[in-house]
Amino acid sequence: MHTQRSDHLGARLSTCSGFAAPKPSMRGLLASLLLACLLGGCAATASHDQLYQDLGKLDGITRIADGFLYYIGDDERVVEFFAETDIDRFHSKIIEHICAVSGGPCRYTGDTMVDVHRGMDISEAQFNAIVEHLIQAMNDEQVPTRAQNRLLKLLADLHGEITGRAG
Numbered sequence: 352m353h354t355q356r357s358d359h360l361g362a363r364l365s366t367c368s369g370f371a372a373p374k375p376s377m378r379g380l381l382a383s384l385l386l387a388c389l390l391g392g393c394a395a396t397a398s399h400d401q402l403y404q405d406l407g408k409l410d411g412i413t414r415i416a417d418g419f420l421y422y423i424g425d426d427e428r429v430v431e432f433f434a435e436t437d438i439d440r441f442h443s444k445i446i447e448h449i450c451a452v453s454g455g456p457c458r459y460t461g462d463t464m465v466d467v468h469r470g471m472d473i474s475e476a477q478f479n480a481i482v483e484h485l486i487q488a489m490n491d492e493q494v495p496t497r498a499q500n501r502l503l504k505l506l507a508d509l510h511g512e513i514t515g516r517a518g
């Protein structure tokens with residue numbers, strides 16, 4: 352389903368990029384199409400929220416968050432961190448966070464990554480364990496690998512803020 356969506360995107364983009372060498376007789380028509388493309392089609396299709404779409408929008412992200420929490424709860428390497436956590440809040444903030452970083456229509460209203468994780472002294476192994484659970488949850492939802500990698504890259508950029516260490 353996701354593949355079809357990106358195939359569709361590819362097809363629409365290549366339609367739009369075919370304006371490079373128009374035949375003179377076609378110029379008027381192509382100019383109109385180009386205008387339509389710029390005003391609506393292409394701009395809307397090559398959208399900033401492609402990752403959000405590939406994650407399955409809010410429903411998909413909610414299911415990913417459900418799985419993520421489930422895997423964390425089952426992992427003794429990290430579960431202790433969450434002993435005092437308000438799980439409902441964590442669940443909703445994670446959804447907001449993933450929605451916002453993936454370009455979705457959400458505003459993250461939680462605390463900053465630095466404030467939340469300050470003093471937790473999270474090791475590399477523990478950080479990786481959390482990432483592993485996110486990957487597992489995305490696999491369960493059949494998120495395409497390319498989309499997974501895009502999200503992981505965005506989250507990897509937060510490594511320093513979360514662990515307090517560069518890298």
Ligand code: HEM
Pocket residue numbers: 429432433435436437440441444445448460461462463467468471473477478479481482506507509513
């Ligand atoms: C990919 C990296 C991570 C991201 C994007 C992330 C994101 C978040 C978010 C959005 C919240 C909710 C903030 C709020 O309630 O305002 C949170 C809370 C929390 N995170 Fe992370 N986190 C990451 C990695 C980790 C790691 C590696 C650990 C520990 C092993 C961890 C432990 C916690 C804990 C314990 C809380 C709840 C804090 C509380 O009880 O108030 N996080 N995180």
